[in-house]
Amino acid sequence: xxxxxxxxxxxxxxxxxxxxxxxxxxxxxxxxxxxxxxxxxxxxxxxxxxxxxxxxxxxxxxxxxxxxxxxxxxxxxxxxxxxxxxxxxxxxxxxxxxxxxxxxxxxxxxxxxxxxxxxxxxxxxxxxxxxxxxxxxxxxxxxxxxxxxxxxxxxxxxxxxxxxxxxxxxxxxxxxxx
Amino acid sequence: xxxxxxxxxxxxxxxxxxxxxxxxxxxxxxxxxxxxxxxxxxxxxxxxxxxxxxxxxxxxxxxxxxxxxxxxxxxxxxxxxxxxxxxxxxxxxxxxxxxxxxxxxxxxxxxxxxxxxxxxxxxxxxxxxxxxxxxxxxxxxxxxxxxxxxxxxxxxxxxxxxxxxxxxxxxxxxxxxxxxxxxxxxxxxxxxxxxxxxxxxxxxxxxxxxxxxxxxxxxxxxxxxxxxxxxxxxxxxxxxxxxxxxxxxxxxxxxxxxxxxxxxxxxxxxxxxxxxxxxxxxxxxxxxxxxxxxxxxxxxxxxxxxxxxxxxxxxxxxxxxxxxxxx
Numbered sequence: 001x002x003x004x005x006x007x008x009x010x011x012x013x014x015x016x017x018x019x020x021x022x023x024x025x026x027x028x029x030x031x032x033x034x035x036x037x038x039x040x041x042x043x044x045x046x047x048x049x050x051x052x053x054x055x056x057x058x059x060x061x062x063x064x065x066x067x068x069x070x071x072x073x074x075x076x077x078x079x080x081x082x083x084x085x086x087x088x089x090x091x092x093x094x095x096x097x098x099x100x101x102x103x104x105x106x107x108x109x110x111x112x113x114x115x116x117x118x119x120x121x122x123x124x125x126x127x128x129x130x131x132x133x134x135x136x137x138x139x140x141x142x143x144x145x146x147x148x149x150x151x152x153x154x155x156x157x158x159x160x161x162x163x164x165x166x167x168x169x170x171x172x173x174x175x176x177x178x
Numbered sequence: 179x180x181x182x183x184x185x186x187x188x189x190x191x192x193x194x195x196x197x198x199x200x201x202x203x204x205x206x207x208x209x210x211x212x213x214x215x216x217x218x219x220x221x222x223x224x225x226x227x228x229x230x231x232x233x234x235x236x237x238x239x240x241x242x243x244x245x246x247x248x249x250x251x252x253x254x255x256x257x258x259x260x261x262x263x264x265x266x267x268x269x270x271x272x273x274x275x276x277x278x279x280x281x282x283x284x285x286x287x288x289x290x291x292x293x294x295x296x297x298x299x300x301x302x303x304x305x306x307x308x309x310x311x312x313x314x315x316x317x318x319x320x321x322x323x324x325x326x327x328x329x330x331x332x333x334x335x336x337x338x339x340x341x342x343x344x345x346x347x348x349x350x351x352x353x354x355x356x357x358x359x360x361x362x363x364x365x366x367x368x369x370x371x372x373x374x375x376x377x378x379x380x381x382x383x384x385x386x387x388x389x390x391x392x393x394x395x396x397x398x399x400x401x402x403x404x405x406x407x408x409x410x411x412x413x414x415x416x417x418x419x420x421x422x423x424x425x426x427x428x429x430x431x432x433x434x435x436x437x438x439x440x441x442x443x444x445x446x447x448x449x450x451x452x453x454x455x456x457x458x459x460x461x462x463x464x465x466x467x468x469x470x471x472x473x474x475x476x477x478x479x480x481x482x483x484x485x486x487x488x489x490x491x492x493x494x495x496x497x498x499x500x501x502x503x504x505x
Binding site: 014015016017019020021023024027028031032034035128129130131146148150151153154155157 | 348352355356359360361362363364365366374375378379381382383384385386388389390
């Protein structure tokens with residue numbers, strides 16, 4: 001009983017100290033909740049198609065585009081009097097957002113997909129670069145080696161299969177699969 | 179609740195009956211007062227003490243330059259010995275000096291060296307061990323380890339230098355752990371998040387400083403008030419942003435925050451609140467003038483008005499200091 005009164009007395013006497021220490025602790029809890037909690041209730045639904053392997057777009061043989069929801073492949077014409085690096089093979093992938101896994105598909109398979117080439121998916125997600133760790137107080141800017149599926153107050157790190165390096169040019173979003 | 183005479187009478191009775199010892203009574207009193215045997219510097223630092231601390235900082239600089247110049251030639255063991263080894267050696271010297279009253283303050287200078295060198299030493303150890311010592315996860319671990327060491331040291335030695343560095347390491351841990359939780363998530367990791375964290379740390383520092391002002395740790399108030407009010411008012415001003423992306427909430431509430439700081443400066447007799455409150459009031463006047471009045475009134479006239487307002491703020495600050503803060 002006496003201990004209880006003593007503790008209450010100490011608490012009352014040091015109330016500003018207790019509040020001062022509690023503020024950062026509560027903020028840590030708040031940040032953790034706002035990062036992890038929305039992920040339990042919201043999940044992205046639309047898989048997407050992307051192309052990888054074209055580190056240097058300049059040397060590509062084909063250019064992919066979406067027309068009327070269908071994937072199109074256009075050959076890039078090069079001047080005949082100039083020599084180029086060997087043409088690199090580019091690959092098409094479908095990323096399953098539920099499993100966070102990519103699988104390679106052929107152009108013919110990709111042509112059968114109904115695509116939406118908008119940056120934002122119908123359920124409000126888009127692909128963005130991650131952020132560098134930075135140091136102590138300051139953000140380090142964009143991390144071009146990591147991509148996230150972000151929107152609706154959540155961000156999910158994408159485990160993408162890439163052909164070649166993970167350089168930022170080595171990923172081109174084509175469209176959301178409807 | 180019993181009055182003072184009744185309490186003292188009761189104490190005499192239990193003392194006669196030998197049910198409570200003198201040591202137990204003192205312990206109970208000290209634990210409730212919260213300043214148990216603090217051996218801290220409550221007086222102002224003298225020239226000798228300041229030289230001790232400057233000497234400590236110079237030793238730290240010397241160690242860093244020595245290591246920096248020879249980094250590529252030093253082996254793993256030499257790197258660890260030069261950093262963490264120096265930190266631990268300085269800590270041990272501090273403990274030994276602390277035992278004698280004549281060398282106690284010099285001991286604090288060695289604790290200072292230890293506090294400055296140990297983080298670098300731990301960084302080197304984990305970096306050499308193959309961990310990514312720059313990652314926020316690792317920084318959280320290093321700062322947490324240092325916080326534990328310095329809190330434990332405070333518990334044993336009751337010196338303000340451990341409280342000061344405990345607060346600094348706790349702040350480092352707070353920033354690291356929140357950045358670690360957020361990771362690289364692009365929807366969260368913008369500069370506003372940093373500003374809100376600085377705002378929270380600022381409030382925390384001011385409150386801790388206020389609680390210390392009534393204890394033997396009063397000598398830490400200048401640090402806590404100074405950085406607390408600087409962080410709080412600076413972050414709040416930054417959150418107001420700039421036209422056309424201004425945040426109306428922060429721009430409207432800001433005068434209230436600045437005048438609140440000036441009011442508190444009188445209440446708690448703090449030069450830090452008065453100085454930073456005045457500086458940020460002037461910064462706010464300039465910001466608002468530039469954003470909203472430079473085009474309508476014309477920049478020269480707006481400057482004249484801003485200058486007059488700043489003179490008014492300066493005069494108010496001078497008057498408050500003379501009337502309420504001068505001893």
